[in-house]
Amino acid sequence: METLKNEIIRLKKEKNAVILAHYYQMDEIQEIADIRGDSLALAIEASKLDAEIIVFCGVKFMAETAKVVSPNKKVLIPVIDATCPLADTADKESVLNKKKELGDVAVVSYVNTNVDVKTVSDICCTSANAVNVVKSLKEKRILFVPDRNLGDYVAGEVKDKEIILWNGACPVHEAYDIEQLYDLKNKYPDAAVAVHPESPRAIREAADFIGSTSGIINFVGNSSSKRFIIGTEEGILFELKRNNPDKEFYIIGSRSVCTNMKKITLNDLYLSLKEERFEIKLDKKTIEEAKKPIERMISIKRNQ
Ligand code: SF4
Structure with missing residues (x-):
């Protein structure tokens, strides 16, 4: 394992790469990461880095967010099928249909959405700033996508707005x-x-x-x-x-594991750096459209 770690450190320097890891990653990945954090912290850090390569140890929507805020950098995710079942409960078309059905609503999408949903959102939020994001909006009706528990929590904290919940939930917390x-x-x-x-x-x-x-x-x-x-x-x-x-x-429950977050091993991280795989590629239009709600979100402070 030490050789693998040394190789990762060597490749990282050689390629001017930075390793970002979410707090739900395996211990050995968090240990070797340059920056550990939650979704909001990592999104902000990604936008400030001057590295040429960002290796994102997390799930796919997080790496996509890093690409949107850092379009000129190469963003890699070591395991391409590390996805989020919560994010997969919503897609662009179904959000647009719901918005049409509801009429005058602002779409607030949790950062745990795939990039196509962000392109049709008014603003994004994370669990760290969701309450402040909703409070910051002038609209009184909010379509909150996709986590119904986070949306319910926000509704309890922001009484003067109607929060319409998407029917998604994180299987880990929902359990x-x-x-x-x-x-x-x-x-x-x-x-x-x-x-x-x-x-x-x-x-x-x-x-x-x-x-x-x-x-x-x-x-x-x-x-x-x-x-x-x-x-x-x-x-x-x-x-x-x-x-x-x-x-x-x-x-709670003695164990609580996101199997997608645990897909990335040290060997995957090593191969990702060595072979520069798997690169997140997004077209210019998607980046431009998704950037607006993400940047709007970054300007709002944390709830706590
Ligand atoms: S913990 Fe839940 S929300 Fe986070 S990546 Fe895993 S499934 Fe998605």
């Missing part, structure tokens, strides 16, 4: 059962509960904190609690344990 959370709360009554807004409402209502992966990481770092029940993909434990070696963490 949380309130009984699993109660079991952990009974076992560790002193633990603070921090969950992602993609979690179902019952889980969110029983939490002490609701936020994006970065939000959860900050919450844990600033909390005086010693134990935490966490409601998001278990890759977040890498950063949580690294920053808080004296704290204990329990994931």
